Amino acid sequence: MTIKKKLTLLEGLKNRVSHPRLTEPMPTVEELAHCYDAAFRAPDHAWLRPWRFIECRGNEREQLGAILASGLEKEIPGLSEQQMEKVKNGPLRAPLVIICYAHISDHPKVPVLEQQIAAGCAAHSLIMALYAQGYGAVWRTGDVAYSQSVKEAMKLDVNEQIIGFLYVGTPLAEDKEVPKLEKDDFVTSLAVQLAKK
Numbered sequence: 001m002t003i004k005k006k007l008t009l010l011e012g013l014k015n016r017v018s019h020p021r022l023t024e025p026m027p028t029v030e031e032l033a034h035c036y037d038a039a040f041r042a043p044d045h046a047w048l049r050p051w052r053f054i055e056c057r058g059n060e061r062e063q064l065g066a067i068l069a070s071g072l073e074k075e076i077p078g079l080s081e082q083q084m085e086k087v088k089n090g091p092l093r094a095p096l097v098i099i100c101y102a103h104i105s106d107h108p109k110v111p112v113l114e115q116q117i118a119a120g121c122a123a124h125s126l127i128m129a130l131y132a133q134g135y136g137a138v139w140r141t142g143d144v145a146y147s148q149s150v151k152e153a154m155k156l157d158v159n160e161q162i163i164g165f166l167y168v169g170t171p172l173a174e175d176k177e178v179p180k181l182e183k184d185d186f187v188t189s190l191a192v193q194l195a196k197k
């Protein structure tokens, strides 16, 4: 069994990795409440609170799988039995799947992109807070996230869109090793930037 370690904010931010192989136990309601408190502090222009979450646990994951499979079948005809089964069983890969979606408001100063980013930041804070409490998660999308049929079956409104499916549970493996990225590959100064040919 993985030993849960509590991490400082900076340690967590620097070291988080995704965990695709997940099992029970899932976080408790109290642990999830910390995650949502963290998510709700995402940067958010005009405090529009564009993030929404739908939790799927137990047989709700099977219901979700059926929705994803039938949504995809409508939009991509000719999928093989095997492909359909894979989509259907997808949500069973973790004890808890949290669907994060953006609820976009009409606002004169806050474009759609900013609201999508805010919802994405909320999703990131949520998985960070899970990691900090010893849980694993992986953020997935794929065709099902952008399917109109799935959106309708999920009863999302026209101004709402899926940002990601967050698969959550206890990691079955240790954190993987990740390469350290070089700061200079990603960061520059204004002087260097403006001197570009």
Ligand SMILES: Cc1cc2nc3c(=O)[nH]c(=O)nc-3n(C[C@H](O)[C@H](O)[C@H](O)COP(=O)(O)O)c2cc1C
Pocket (backbone or CB within 6 Å): 016, 017, 018, 019, 138, 139, 140, 141, 142, 163, 164
């Ligand atoms: C918006 C978004 C969508 C993603 N969709 C998928 C996906 O559908 N399938 C997948 O394997 N990884 C997806 N990823 C990437 C994984 O969540 C993960 O970040 C990646 O495997 C790299 O692993 P790491 O987070 O440990 O660095 C997505 C990430 C983001 C931010």
